[in-house]
Amino acid sequence: MRPSRRELVKWLSAGGISVSLSHLGLAKEAPFAAHETLPGRGNFNPATKGAGRVDGVAKVTGAKLYASDFRANDLPGWPQATSHAILVRANDATHVYTGLDLARLSGALKPSVVITAADLDRIGTQVPEFYAGDLFCPVGKSPLYLGQPVALLVFEKFDAFDQARLVLRDGTFVKFGEETGPVIAPDYGSFRFTRVAGSGPEKPDIYSPIQAGWVSPKKVQNAALPVWSPLAKEMPPDYAKAAKHGEQIRAELAAENASLLVLDREFETQSVDPMFLEPECGLAWYNKGGNLELVLGVQSPYEAAESIAHLLAKARGPYKPAHINAQFAHVGGGFGGRDHTPFILYVALAAICFPGKPVRLAHDRYQQFQGGIKRHPIKMRSRIGIDRASGTIKAFAADHVLDGGGLANFSANVAVVAATGAIGIYDIPKVDVTTVALHSRGVTAGSMRGYGTLQTMTALEVLIDEAASELKLDPIEFRRRNALKQNGRTMTGNPYIVSVRTPEILDKLEKHPIWQQRAKFKQGASDRLVGTGVACVTKDYGSGADCSLGRVELTADGKIAIFCDHVEMGNGIGTALANRVASHLGTIADEVSVARVDSYDALGLVSSGDPYTMDQKTQDAAARNPRWVPAISSATSASIGAHVGTHSSAEAARVIFRFGLWPAALELWRIPKTDARARQWASAHWQNGQLVMPGLEPLALPALAATAHARGFVTGAVAHSFSRWAWSRAGFPLFGEQYRAEIDALAIRRGNGKFERITRTSVKFPPTDNNRIGTAYTSMCGTLVRVEIERATGALRIAKAYSVFECGTALVPEVVMGQAHGGFAMGVGYALLETLPPFEGGPGNGEWNLGRYLVARGSDLPLRDLEIEMLKPLTPDEEPKGMAEVVMIPIVPALINAIDDATGHRFRALPVTPSLLKGVLA
């Protein structure tokens, strides 16, 4: 049972509006043949040899690629002129909003249209549940949060827009009256995760969330925080049961017990901005035919289309489009901040209210700071109990309070992931964690790389370091003694279903020269202090309801095209797709289209219900419809690019091989179907673009493709897959046999025919009880860092660092290493540089930009002294594992631990700035 991520809106049709979605191609083709840009065409898996990525040429030649690059005259059939909109936001959330000082925009600066809360009533919009709250603060109310929009201004001409935006920047355009104090609103979600293990690893748990379900306390009105006591009035019985166990754990930690080392510590993290470089942007045109055309750049394309369709589904007459066509571009960085962003709703509104004219809405950086999704600040109190004699952790209890800001967004989900990640890599038999995500007047917080675990694992790894120090145990040895082993149970009571390589990582850390030489370097020079820190973490990938769509086509001359619904946000999904499909079809694709959401009609998919909260009976009933799936498309997030994003295309390619290229090979080898070798497709493999089978002549892909086309074998396939901590599996009747695979929908093309849906004859979706799992997919990463701190100034330099991580099979090793570098840099920024004040004086005032907000530059990093090691997969066919989040996390606590080693001061709040360091050195 995971909190609902979205309301139940069908993307195909909402309120009588038809919806279509498509990929946005390059407006202007670069003057290079596309196939030349693909990584090392003709070579097997050439990206492993550093031959580039599929979007390489477009990105180094400045091709139009991002949503912010497009204007109306770049798009076929659109008018030539582009109008521009400004989203005006409140810079106060404790006084009554009284209106706009529109007199300042007179003459040439007068907006063509002003859209406010009053207009929404006239239009008849309905806010999607996920974004619940006033889209615009109405006159007479205090804004729900700093940065809440109050109006959209649309300017027909660029010059008027350009000059008006400068006029508005001084922050006095939005008028306020009487002081009211901040708006009080209920919390976004509160949960308690309690586990009491049995008497041994093989014994069943006495209590766990996987057995008993996830629990929440009763909502108590007029209380800032939930009442966690099991004895409170009318507490739900399931909660009371968990809470009794939890309180018992806390009582044991509080009891006098000389054999137990108990540490009780607080840790606090800050608000930060994802600071992706391309500010949010969108372009929309509501044309005379009643079609709403959109160009957007988001991580969640289906959700964006769903939400806009819902927004306008009950709109009155002229404001209700007959059709919505959304096109999706590459995004200039995401890090979670473009997953379920309300920005897209305002893009649609601007166009609907200015019909016939294409309108562009683009944040500048001030506006992006003011309105963009932030990372949650978390206040944490943690208690840990360790048996002094054995050095093993016996119990852990924690209380987390997240500031979710003005809108709910993903706050409840982040709270859950943060809590279930709170014991990191460790095997702890008694755990009790409460968590609540609160509303505040701060800018809305939501999804961001690390998704709450960055905060909780930082607090944990700092606590673990302190515990090792108290016990006089080597920090790595202490971690090794307590690390969760393969098949051990996580906090929710389930084991991971993927490899657990913590011991190997700890061994690597221990043997590394940075660790081995820490005492020698600690002596340092007289003008600076030197310290070494270590941390090791694990981070889930996947959200518990992830899916992907893939289509692969093979031409008669052996050219491959791939279409995928996941979005390219720099993570190299296109190149990963090319490589994963190449493992089945022998060569790199000639065309890879990502963010492509218009290519799977042949599957005829339908969906209903919420995959996170659905019960088994409902799922079983729905699954009787052979076109039904629990979800059609999910956001590109949660580090699922490699594992999920490429899965359906890989399975589609597998079908082409098995029912297209393999029978073609048999024909060319003149092997009859009755020959035993006809079923030995698993023994064949690709080598330098040729299919190789022992004792037979190698066959080139073009020859196989030509035969497959000529004989009407399978030359194209479309597949859908769904994962709820396990893949769906289905059977399909294909050429006289039952083909079973980890997909739930399939269509094939024979020769040059049309795609035809293959009706599944059986399906097994992962059980809905899997929704009680916190996570089952996880990756590990450990980091060592040596810092030097100038005694006089507190200036910190990272002298050397080493990170070691595992990710199963790396589809594009260069991209994986690049993500590891980038994660390290973002972690350094989080630990030492980045911070936003929460309320007044924070980004909601519209006055924040880079320069004031510091992110890591090259000179902040050990560019020549950072060593990253990617462990080889355990087996040659180990599935790829998500790694883009875990690589960011351990550097943060490792730095705090290194600072403690150098200074003797353990910081318990982030970031640790030079001025704070100077303070403790004084």
Next chain:
Amino acid sequence: MTTLSLTINGQKHGPVEVRDDLSMNDFLREMLGMTGTKFGCGAAQCLSCAIIVDEPDGTSYTSPTCIAPAVNFDGKSIRTVEGHARDGQLSALQKAFIDHFAFQCGYCTAGFLNEGQVLLERLARKPVPREALEQTISDALDGHLCRCTGYIKYHEAVRDVILADSNRYLIATK
């Protein structure tokens, strides 16, 4: 309004009337549709908007465009990301960026490309010793922000282009 004429990637533009307070970034992106030059912060802090300005004496420098009025570029010759490749052939630095997987989302790439190219041309005119190369690259690129990559592969790409033609960019050691 001011009349603006300038040369962009070897092609003459103008004369054209522009507002005095129109930024160079908006001139390129809104008036000319040349969106290869990006908008990142509007405060000259990230330099994703940087272009190359070529001086009459053959030297070049990069300039942010987000805070610079377009009229400041009257009579100047500039280069943008769209102008690096010639006759369908990528420059050595463009190729190196691709080969090294230097970028991820790519939004900062134009700025890094321009800065790296100016560095290459400066070193061609005034080589540095090998031992000064790392600091030279760091000094040149440090103003540019990248949120995806951690910078290492950008630096490696620039370094490799220089080392591949060390006679041109580095002072020969005896």
